[in-house]
Amino acid sequence: MNHIVQMKGMNKYFGKLHVLKEIDLTVEQGEVVVIIGASGSGKSTLIRCVNGLEEFESGHLEVDGQALAPKGGNQQVLAEIRKEVGMVFQQFNLFPHLTVKKNIMLAPQKVKDTPQVVANATAERLLERVGIGSQADKFPSHLSGGQQQRVAIARALAMEPRLMLFDEPTSALDPEMIGEVLDVMRELAKEGMTMMVVTHEMGFAREVADRVIYIHEGQIVEEGKPDDVFDNPQNERTQAFLSRVLVR
Amino acid sequence: MDSQFQFDWQAAINSIPFLIKGIPYTLMISFGGLMIGFALGILFGLLSINKKWFLKWPATAYIEIFRGTPILVQVLFIFYGLPDLIGGPIDPLTAGIAAIALNSGAYISEVVRGGVQSIDKGQAEAGLSLGLSRTQTFWSIIWPQAFRRMIPPLGNQAIVSIKDTSLFSVIGVGELVRQGQVYIASTFTAFEVYFVVAIMYLAITLSLSLILRLVERRGLASV
Numbered sequence: 001m002n003h004i005v006q007m008k009g010m011n012k013y014f015g016k017l018h019v020l021k022e023i024d025l026t027v028e029q030g031e032v033v034v035i036i037g038a039s040g041s042g043k044s045t046l047i048r049c050v051n052g053l054e055e056f057e058s059g060h061l062e063v064d065g066q067a068l069a070p071k072g073g074n075q076q077v078l079a080e081i082r083k084e085v086g087m088v089f090q091q092f093n094l095f096p097h098l099t100v101k102k103n104i105m106l107a108p109q110k111v112k113d114t115p116q117v118v119a120n121a122t123a124e125r126l127l128e129r130v131g132i133g134s135q136a137d138k139f140p141s142h143l144s145g146g147q148q149q150r151v152a153i154a155r156a157l158a159m160e161p162r163l164m165l166f167d168e169p170t171s172a173l174d175p176e177m178i179g180e181v182l183d184v185m186r187e188l189a190k191e192g193m194t195m196m197v198v199t200h201e202m203g204f205a206r207e208v209a210d211r212v213i214y215i216h217e218g219q220i221v222e223e224g225k226p227d228d229v230f231d232n233p234q235n236e237r238t239q240a241f242l243s244r245v246l247v248r
Numbered sequence: 249m250d251s252q253f254q255f256d257w258q259a260a261i262n263s264i265p266f267l268i269k270g271i272p273y274t275l276m277i278s279f280g281g282l283m284i285g286f287a288l289g290i291l292f293g294l295l296s297i298n299k300k301w302f303l304k305w306p307a308t309a310y311i312e313i314f315r316g317t318p319i320l321v322q323v324l325f326i327f328y329g330l331p332d333l334i335g336g337p338i339d340p341l342t343a344g345i346a347a348i349a350l351n352s353g354a355y356i357s358e359v360v361r362g363g364v365q366s367i368d369k370g371q372a373e374a375g376l377s378l379g380l381s382r383t384q385t386f387w388s389i390i391w392p393q394a395f396r397r398m399i400p401p402l403g404n405q406a407i408v409s410i411k412d413t414s415l416f417s418v419i420g421v422g423e424l425v426r427q428g429q430v431y432i433a434s435t436f437t438a439f440e441v442y443f444v445v446a447i448m449y450l451a452i453t454l455s456l457s458l459i460l461r462l463v464e465r466r467g468l469a470s471v
Binding site: 051052053079082083085086087089091093094095096097106107110111152155156159165 | 368370371373374376377378379380381384388389392393396
């Protein structure tokens with residue numbers, strides 16, 4: 001057993017709103033876990049807890065062998081975890097004042113003291129890998145949404161994370177650009193990256209996920225292999241949700 | 249009232265050499281004060297958005313006090329009032345620079361606060377998620393973007409402060425207005441002299457606007 005993420009009885013509140021209820025979830029190394037659910041169900045909040053962008057109120061969370069305490073926990077532990085966990089956001093969140101390449105070089109240079117030449121070479125290699133090697137010296141605003149999101153993936157990969165979190169990575173994209181981002185993610189999964197993906201792309205979930213988790217009102221109500229969850233959902237809430245989102 | 253009034257060009261031209269001696273003082277007070285004001289503005293602006301109350305409250309108090317009282321009262325207080333407290337005189341130039349520094353510092357604090365708070369929180373989240381510390385995230389990601397947005401309001405404040413120095417004639421600093429008053433006392437050509445004084449202020453503020461516009465265009469080109 002080599003789990004990277006372990007949640008036990010985790011609870012999260014926004015004020016009085018109970019957004020995550022007694023979450024038990026384990027993610028093994030190399031596993032691709034796709035989290036689905038209606039908007040407001042808590043799925044984004046769930047993965048934002050993994051790298052401490054959201055605090056949780058009670059329960060147990062362990063990431064890469066390090067326990068993150070409720071209510072923010074230890075800053076040093078948080079810093080260690082964030083070095084090992086990459087994140088890709090719905091709105092890309094690229095740094096608009098830096099070129100594409102500098103976006104990718106920033107964290108290795110600041111956090112790991114990687115020498116500039118090495119960071120530069122890594123950035124170029126990663127940009128090739130996500131298929132936009134020729135855009136290195138442009139500013140993010142000059143790139144299409146799909147290209148920006150691929151840069152964001154490269155930026156996260158530059159820290160050589162052991163786990164990648166994807167928070168609705170294609171939701172802000174024009175339809176014709178969704179494919180190119182999903183392709184990069186598919187490649188990443190094939191290479192053995194451990195991934196937690198919140199998405200509405202059911203085709204991607206079915207094809208790439210090792211496990212699909214359905215969250216309803218802050219609770220995991222269904223969990224299993226994609227074919228089982230999609231073709232034979234046990235919980236009636238999952239059935240209702242899937243009948244709304246799946247075009248059969 | 250004398251309806252036969254004629255603008256005396258010669259009197260205006262004659263006043264220039266005397267008035268121009270005020271310009272170095274006007275510039276020294278405004279830019280000296282603004283530089284310190286900028287430092288104060290960064291410090292108190294950032295403190296005012298801090299979550300810790302013992303940092304936030306003093307900063308907020310400073311901002312409210314110096315925005316909420318007239319700069320004329322501030323400079324009079326510094327020049328005539330403070331010597332009682334510190335037991336010795338303050339020279340007018342120092343008092344002038346201090347008044348501009350403290351006053352512009354309060355406004356610049358608000359500019360800094362607004363600039364920093366205008367940056368989308370996704371930027372900080374991206375920085376933190378990459379493993380950068382809060383300090384690194386702020387200085388390499390938030391501040392450069394916020395600073396660009398701060399340039400227009402900072403320029404605005406510089407122009408306001410330059411004009412505010414005209415009030416310091418009351419404490420006897422030999423800046424532009426003071427020079428004008430002294431000159432008029434012996435020539436009685438108020439219309440011409442204040443006209444020239446106004447033109448000199450305009451020359452300073454217009455040059456600054458021009459420079460700022462160039463800086464702004466360059467700064468924003470990449471975003």
